[in-house]
Amino acid sequence: METHTATVGKTIIGANHPVAVQSMYDRPVGKDIDSVIEKLCTLKALGCDIFRFTYCDRTDAAALKQICLRSPMPLVADIHFDYNMALEALDLGFDAVRINPGNIGAKYKTLEVVKKARDLGRCIRIGLNSGSLPKNEKGLSQHEIMTRTALEYIDWFESEGFFNTVVSLKSSDPEETYLAAKAFAENSGYPQHLGVTEAGSVISSVVRGTWTLGRLLENGIGATIRYSINGPIESEVQAGVELLRTLGLRQGGVRIIACPRCGRYSFDSEGFLAQVEPQLLTSGKSACVAFMGCQVNGPGEARNADLAVTGIGNAIFLYRKGELYRKVDKENALEAFWEAFGQL
Numbered sequence: 413m414e415t416h417t418a419t420v421g422k423t424i425i426g427a428n429h430p431v432a433v434q435s436m437y438d439r440p441v442g443k444d445i446d447s448v449i450e451k452l453c454t455l456k457a458l459g460c461d462i463f464r465f466t467y468c469d470r471t472d473a474a475a476l477k478q479i480c481l482r483s484p485m486p487l488v489a490d491i492h493f494d495y496n497m498a499l500e501a502l503d504l505g506f507d508a509v510r511i512n513p514g515n516i517g518a519k520y521k522t523l524e525v526v527k528k529a530r531d532l533g534r535c536i537r538i539g540l541n542s543g544s545l546p547k548n549e550k551g552l553s554q555h556e557i558m559t560r561t562a563l564e565y566i567d568w569f570e571s572e573g574f575f576n577t578v579v580s581l582k583s584s585d586p587e588e589t590y591l592a593a594k595a596f597a598e599n600s601g602y603p604q605h606l607g608v609t610e611a612g613s614v615i616s617s618v619v620r621g622t623w624t625l626g627r628l629l630e631n632g633i634g635a636t637i638r639y640s641i642n643g644p645i646e647s648e649v650q651a652g653v654e655l656l657r658t659l660g661l662r663q664g665g666v667r668i669i670a671c672p673r674c675g676r677y678s679f680d681s682e683g684f685l686a687q688v689e690p691q692l693l694t695s696g697k698s699a700c701v702a703f704m705g706c707q708v709n710g711p712g713e714a715r716n717a718d719l720a721v722t723g724i725g726n727a728i729f730l731y732r733k734g735e736l737y738r739k740v741d742k743e744n745a746l747e748a749f750w751e752a753f754g755q756l
């Protein structure tokens with residue numbers, strides 16, 4: 413579905429621009445700025461496009477200012493309740509603020525944020541959650557209230573000449589999230605950030621997110637996405653990138669194939685993959701790499717992989733496009749694997 417565009421830092425989202433993957437810092441920012449920047453660089457290499465920090469404590473201001481200056485990708489400040497924090501976040505250099513006007517209080521407070529974002533050329537995400545909606549006085553369903561409320565806030569924003577808006581309507585109920593995003597897209601051309609909120613640990617979040625976001629993205633709805641996972645931030649980014657790739661909305665990167673293993677299994681493909689996966693996924697290369705549990709079927713099943721690894725006993729076999737390339741001892745397997753990967 414055709415939407416307007418929105419600009420977050422140097423990243424344009426909406427219309428025909430690539431769908432962006434987002435994630436969020438999962439702890440207080442602390443004082444160790446270098447380690448935060450290192451984390452952001454890793455997440456960027458994994459495929460993250462936009463990143464969010466909570467700004468709820470003024471003692472974080474100095475660190476966040478530095479992080480805004482050094483970040484490898486656009487940053488969003490997450491603000492609740494206090495509009496002054498949103499104004500300050502814009503001063504700190506955040507490319508966008510995410511606010512829910514419903515918990516900011518009086519309308520003029522939200523408009524102060526809108527005016528400042530407009531004057532500085534920043535973006536605002538109107539982030540509505542099912543848990544913080546106006547009272548349901550007319551017996552409307554959750555998704556109808558979210559849609560109607562977002563459209564009302566957009567009117568406020570437009571009355572101040574502000575159009576650099578992204579909207580997210582999130583529920584912990586996947587179907588309500590789906591219906592809200594669909595209804596909003598039918599009623600507005602503003603780009604949407606999609607996500608099922610509070611979706612649990614990795615498995616439940618990936619299932620709920622994929623079912624919900626996949627259907628929306630397939631119908632052209634969604635400019636940015638986030639998997640909300642009670643787990644590593646890297647998993648959020650990895651899931652987002654994998655979904656976009658599966659839908660054909662993102663190309664490139666390392667595509668991993670790994671057999672589930674069965675009674676024939678003679679190689680610890682799980683352990684080997686765990687050792688190399690983080691580095692593979694942040695390598696910046698585009699390649700298909702397979703980890704197969706046995707030498708009997710593995711090479712055939714991984715025929716299309718650029719590089720495949722399997723083994724039996726102390727012997728490890730490396731294949732290229734299904735053809736045996738090298739046989740090495742277990743203790744030299746990692747070195748041989750990286751050497752072969754480096755040649756792709």
Ligand code: SF4
Nearest residue numbers: 671674705706709710
């Ligand atoms: S590659 Fe081997 S271990 Fe893996 S599923 Fe196929 S037959 Fe089983």
